[in-house]
Amino acid sequence: xxxxxxxxxxxxxxxxxxxxxxxxxxxxxxxxxxxxxxxxxxxxxxxxxxxxxxxxxxxxxxxxxxxxxxxxxxxxxxxxxxxxxxxxxxxxxxxxxxx
Amino acid sequence: xxxxxxxxxxxxxxxxxxxxxxxxxxxxxxxxxxxxxxxxxxxxxxxxxxxxxxxxxxxxxxxxxxxxxxxxxxxxxxxxxxxxxxxxxxxxxxxxxxxxxxxxxxxxxxxxxxxxxxxxxxxxxxxxxxxxxxxxxxxxxxxxxxxxxxxxxxxxxxxxxxxxxxxxxxxxxxxxxxxxxxxxxxxxxxxxxxxxxxxxxxxxxxxxxxxxxxxxxxxxxxxxxxxxxxxxxxxxxxxxxxxxxxx
Numbered sequence: 001x002x003x004x005x006x007x008x009x010x011x012x013x014x015x016x017x018x019x020x021x022x023x024x025x026x027x028x029x030x031x032x033x034x035x036x037x038x039x040x041x042x043x044x045x046x047x048x049x050x051x052x053x054x055x056x057x058x059x060x061x062x063x064x065x066x067x068x069x070x071x072x073x074x075x076x077x078x079x080x081x082x083x084x085x086x087x088x089x090x091x092x093x094x095x096x097x098x099x
Numbered sequence: 100x101x102x103x104x105x106x107x108x109x110x111x112x113x114x115x116x117x118x119x120x121x122x123x124x125x126x127x128x129x130x131x132x133x134x135x136x137x138x139x140x141x142x143x144x145x146x147x148x149x150x151x152x153x154x155x156x157x158x159x160x161x162x163x164x165x166x167x168x169x170x171x172x173x174x175x176x177x178x179x180x181x182x183x184x185x186x187x188x189x190x191x192x193x194x195x196x197x198x199x200x201x202x203x204x205x206x207x208x209x210x211x212x213x214x215x216x217x218x219x220x221x222x223x224x225x226x227x228x229x230x231x232x233x234x235x236x237x238x239x240x241x242x243x244x245x246x247x248x249x250x251x252x253x254x255x256x257x258x259x260x261x262x263x264x265x266x267x268x269x270x271x272x273x274x275x276x277x278x279x280x281x282x283x284x285x286x287x288x289x290x291x292x293x294x295x296x297x298x299x300x301x302x303x304x305x306x307x308x309x310x311x312x313x314x315x316x317x318x319x320x321x322x323x324x325x326x327x328x329x330x331x332x333x334x335x336x337x338x339x340x341x342x343x344x345x346x
Binding site: 052053055056057060061064065068069072073075076 | 240326
């Protein structure tokens with residue numbers, strides 16, 4: 001029982017910390033990755049509460065589809081001079097030039 | 100504070116201290132309100148739980164969530180699917196409807212890891228989505244989860260840029276609308292036979308719910324996939340940018 005409560009408290013604190021980090025991180029990319037991690041933690045939280053329907057939906061939508069949507073949006077709006085990113089494939093560069 | 104998020108505004112933050120203070124106060128206030136609500140809320144004596152459990156046997160399914168979503172509150176779910184369809188119509192790319200639903204395009208540089216991941220993972224995800232749809236009657240699962248999983252499989256298949264989906268083709272449009280169409284058709288048929296919208300007869304309730312859920316799964320999957328594609332498609336060029344998941 002005590003172990004359960006300790007796990008819940010740790011889960012809660014981790015959710016709060018990840019939520020804070022996913023908003024206030026320096027790089028937008030890091031924000032997105034942390035947001036996906038937050039979705040996975042929230043999935044565990046829903047599972048702890050016994051709401052497995054919501055947990056499955058959160059894992060599939062909150063962590064999966066939303067993460068993909070955010071990454072795709074980031075891929076389109078990221079600054080051109082961001083040198084920290086690896087080189088883009090040729091088709092991508094052509095497309096962005098034509099945009 | 101938000102200069103990373105607001106991409107139009109490049110100047111300095113107007114008043115960093117004030118924005119920090121506002122955020123801190125609102126978060127703390129929200130936390131206090133939530134804690135008070137949680138402390139004063141008695142989860143075991145309130146709510147509609149006894150009513151749902153009492154009439155579960157007449158709903159055609161044994162999972163209470165599915166019973167509420169597709170039997171007791173089916174009208175809400177009907178409108179939710181309509182909302183999703185409207186959103187997708189709003190972001191639908193303007194393109195010709197002549198080409199077929201899926202086209203294969205020869206790509207010269209094959210990514211071996213991505214291709215094998217697709218070959219191993221996509222059929223398993225497809226299988227699991229079907230299982231979730233089927234299991235929704237008795238266990239946690241259902242149309243929305245299965246549809247989201249299918250959309251995840253679609254996103255995985257889009258990664259190499261080999262497959263292009265034309266969302267304005269007749270096939271895609273009918274797939275998008277089939278969930279709502281199935282729902283409305285069942286509702287109208289039930290008006291004809293039972294005299295009330297979405298009031299299932301007890302013997303056929305399970306079958307009708309599964310029918311509606313199957314249509315809804317397909318349209319939810321293609322709707323979410325089209326939302327993703329509308330982001331990775333570059334307007335004007337007519338073809339998708341290959342998206343590196345690792346970058």
